[in-house]
Amino acid sequence: MNKHAIGIDIGGTNTTIGLVSPDGTVVATTNLSTQEYSDSSKFMDDIVSGIRKLLGDHEGATVAGIGIGAPNANFSTGYIEANTANLRMKEPIAVCNILQDRFNIPAVASNDADAAAIGERIYGGAKECDNFVMVTLGTGVGSGFFVEGRLVHGANCMAGELGHLIVNPNGRDCSCGRKGCLETYTSARGICDTYRELVSKNAGTHDIAHLQQITCKDIGDLANKGDATAIETFRITARWLAIGLANAATFSNPEKIFLMGGPTRVGNPLLHPLNHYFSEQLLYIYKDRVSIELSQLNYNDAAILGAAALIHLK
Amino acid sequence: MNKHAIGIDIGGTNTTIGLVSPDGTVVATTNLSTQEYSDSSKFMDDIVSGIRKLLGDHEGATVAGIGIGAPNANFSTGYIEANTANLRMKEPIAVCNILQDRFNIPAVASNDADAAAIGERIYGGAKECDNFVMVTLGTGVGSGFFVEGRLVHGANCMAGELGHLIVNPNGRDCSCGRKGCLETYTSARGICDTYRELVSKNAGTHDIAHLQQITCKDIGDLANKGDATAIETFRITARWLAIGLANAATFSNPEKIFLMGGPTRVGNPLLHPLNHYFSEQLLYIYKDRVSIELSQLNYNDAAILGAAALIHLK
Numbered sequence: 107m108n109k110h111a112i113g114i115d116i117g118g119t120n121t122t123i124g125l126v127s128p129d130g131t132v133v134a135t136t137n138l139s140t141q142e143y144s145d146s147s148k149f150m151d152d153i154v155s156g157i158r159k160l161l162g163d164h165e166g167a168t169v170a171g172i173g174i175g176a177p178n179a180n181f182s183t184g185y186i187e188a189n190t191a192n193l194r195m196k197e198p199i200a201v202c203n204i205l206q207d208r209f210n211i212p213a214v215a216s217n218d219a220d221a222a223a224i225g226e227r228i229y230g231g232a233k234e235c236d237n238f239v240m241v242t243l244g245t246g247v248g249s250g251f252f253v254e255g256r257l258v259h260g261a262n263c264m265a266g267e268l269g270h271l272i273v274n275p276n277g278r279d280c281s282c283g284r285k286g287c288l289e290t291y292t293s294a295r296g297i298c299d300t301y302r303e304l305v306s307k308n309a310g311t312h313d314i315a316h317l318q319q320i321t322c323k324d325i326g327d328l329a330n331k332g333d334a335t336a337i338e339t340f341r342i343t344a345r346w347l348a349i350g351l352a353n354a355a356t357f358s359n360p361e362k363i364f365l366m367g368g369p370t371r372v373g374n375p376l377l378h379p380l381n382h383y384f385s386e387q388l389l390y391i392y393k394d395r396v397s398i399e400l401s402q403l404n405y406n407d408a409a410i411l412g413a414a415a416l417i418h419l420k
Numbered sequence: 421m422n423k424h425a426i427g428i429d430i431g432g433t434n435t436t437i438g439l440v441s442p443d444g445t446v447v448a449t450t451n452l453s454t455q456e457y458s459d460s461s462k463f464m465d466d467i468v469s470g471i472r473k474l475l476g477d478h479e480g481a482t483v484a485g486i487g488i489g490a491p492n493a494n495f496s497t498g499y500i501e502a503n504t505a506n507l508r509m510k511e512p513i514a515v516c517n518i519l520q521d522r523f524n525i526p527a528v529a530s531n532d533a534d535a536a537a538i539g540e541r542i543y544g545g546a547k548e549c550d551n552f553v554m555v556t557l558g559t560g561v562g563s564g565f566f567v568e569g570r571l572v573h574g575a576n577c578m579a580g581e582l583g584h585l586i587v588n589p590n591g592r593d594c595s596c597g598r599k600g601c602l603e604t605y606t607s608a609r610g611i612c613d614t615y616r617e618l619v620s621k622n623a624g625t626h627d628i629a630h631l632q633q634i635t636c637k638d639i640g641d642l643a644n645k646g647d648a649t650a651i652e653t654f655r656i657t658a659r660w661l662a663i664g665l666a667n668a669a670t671f672s673n674p675e676k677i678f679l680m681g682g683p684t685r686v687g688n689p690l691l692h693p694l695n696h697y698f699s700e701q702l703l704y705i706y707k708d709r710v711s712i713e714l715s716q717l718n719y720n721d722a723a724i725l726g727a728a729a730l731i732h733l734k
Contacts, residue, residue: 261673
C-alpha cells in the first residue's frame with residue numbers, strides 16, 4: 107500500500123484513466139471517448155498512451171499495478187468478454203495481457219460492482235470490515251460480497267448478481283427474460299418506471315408521453331421539493347430494496363451493506379423509508395448486527411478508485 | 421483424514437453419537453433421549469459416557485476430534501445457545517469446552533445445515549467441488565454455502581439462512597414474523613400447508629379437519645400413487661424452491677446445489693418439476709453451469725457424518 111496504482115474505468119460512453127496515490131487520492135486523470143472506437147487494438151493503444159502520459163507527468167510515482175473496471179470484464183480470464191452491450195468493439199479484448207506486456211506490472215480486471223466493493227475495502231468505509239456487501243444502483247443494480255476478508259468470485263467469477271435476485275416472482279418483466287428481479291424496481295430505470303406508473307394511475311387515461319424522458323435525478327429533485335408522487339416513488343423503491351438487502355443478509359451475514367450510485371444521491375426520500383423497511387424485513391437474528399451505509403468513496407472518484415483497488419485482489 | 425471422528429447429532433427428540441471411520445462409514449452409534457433432559461450437566465455427562473462406551477468398544481480407533489451438529493449450535497463460541505426451541509434445557513451449553521476438557525481432543529459445533537454442507541464436502545458428493553450450496557429440507561429449511569473451498573460463516577456465524585429468503589413478500593406468514601419466506605412453502609410443514617389449501621379449495625367448504633395430521637411423507641406417497649392434488653402440491657413446492665435456488669445462485673455462483681432431507685425422498689413428483697422450474701428461473705449467465713443434485717450421504721447416516729465432518733473445519 108505504499109505504491110501508486112493505475113485505475114481504468116471503462117464505460118460505454120467514456121473511459122477514464124486515473125493515477126491513484128497510496129492514500130486513495132486520484133492524483134490525475136485522462137479520458138477517452140469509448141464510443142468512438144470500433145477497433146479494440148486502436149482503443150488499447152490509446153489507453154497505453156494515456157497511461158504513459160500520466161506516468162510521464164508524475165515521474166516520482168512507483169506504480170504497483172493496473173486495475174480495470176468494466177461492465178463485462180472477467181476476473182479469471184482478464185478479458186472484456188465478447189459482445190458486451192454498449193461497446194461497439196464486439197470481439198473479446200485481452201486488456202490484462204496487453205497492459206501487462208506493455209508495462210511489465212500486474213493488471214487485474216473485474217466488473218464494476220466487484221471493483222466498487224474492493225474500492226470500499228481498500229480506500230473507503232470497509233477498511234476494518236471483513237464481511238460486507240456493496241450494492242451499486244445505476245442503470246442496473248450490481249453487487250460485490252466480501253466474506254471473511256475475501257471477495258466472493260464464485261465458480262465462474264459470476265457471483266454477486268443481486269440485481270437479478272427475484273423479489274417478486276409475478277412482477278415486472280426484466281431485461282434478463284425473467285420477472286420481478288430487484289433491478290426492475292431499484293435501478294434508475296426501475297425508479298422511473300415506478301414514477302410513470304404512479305402518474306399514469308393518478309392521471310387515469312391522461313397521456314404520460316411527456317414523461318418518457320424523465321430521469322431518476324429529476325424524480326429525486328421533485329421528491330426533495332415535496333412532490334407527493336415522487337416521494338411515493340422512493341417509498342416503493344425503498345421497500346423493494348429493503349427486501350433485496352434483507353435477503354442478501356440471509357446469505358452472507360454481513361456487518362455492513364454499502365450503497366453506491368446515482369439513486370442514492372436523492373438522500374432522505376430514499377434512505378429514510380429504506381431504513382424503516384430494512385428494519386421491518388430483516389430476519390430477527392440479524393437485528394442490530396448489520397447496518398446500511400453510503401459508500402465513503404467520493405462519488406466522482408469511486409469508479410477510478412474501485413478499478414485501482416483491484417490490484418490488491420492478486 | 422486417516423483418523424476416526426466422533427459425530428454427535430443433537431435433535432429435540434433424540435441425540436445420536438456415532439463413531440465414523442476415515443472413509444466415512446458410521447462404525448457404531450449410541451443414543452440418548454434428548455427430551456428427557458432438563459439438566460444440561462446430566463445431559464453432557466451422559467454424552468461423555470456414550471463416547472467412552474464407543475471408544476471402549478473400538479480400542480484400535482484413533483480419534484481426531486468430536487463434531488457436534490445441533491439446531492442452535494454456534495461455531496465461533498462452541499455453545500448451544502440459550503432458549504433453543506425444542507430443547508427443555510434452556511441455559512447455554514458449553515458443549516465444545518466440556519468435551520475438549522474430558523477427552524483432550526478438538527471439539528467443533530455448528531448448526532445442522534452447516535454440518536450437512538461440510539459432511540457433503542468431506543464424505544459425499546462435494547469432495548471435488550469448491551463452490552456449492554447445501555439445502556436441507558425438513559421441519560424448516562436450512563443451508564450452508566461453500567465458496568472457493570471454504571464454508572461461509574459470516575460476521576456472526578449466521579450465514580446461510582436460505583429458509584428465510586423472502587420469495588413472496590405478500591405471501592404466507594412465517595414463524596420468524598415476516599411473510600413469504602422460502603420455508604413457508606418448501607419445508608415439510610409448508611408442503612402440508614399447500615396440500616391442505618388445495619384440498620380445501622377443491623372441496624369448497626368441506627371440512628378438512630381430518631387433514632391436520634397428514635405428513636409430508638403421506639403426501640409424497642399419494643403423489644407417487646398418482647393423486648392429482650398431491651402431484652399439484654409438489655409442483656407448487658418445486659416452483660418456490662426453484663426460485664429460492666435460482667436466487668442462491670445469484671449470490672455465490674455455485675457449481676452444484678445439493679438437496680438433503682425428508683421432502684427430497686418423494687423423488688420425481690418434486691424433482692421433475694424442480695428441474696423444469698430451475699431451468700426457467702435461473703439467470704441465463706448461469707445456464708449449464710450449475711446443477712441440482714441429491715446429497716450422496718446415506719439418509720440415515722447424514723446427520724452423524726455431517727457432525728463428524730465438522731472437525732475438518734478447524
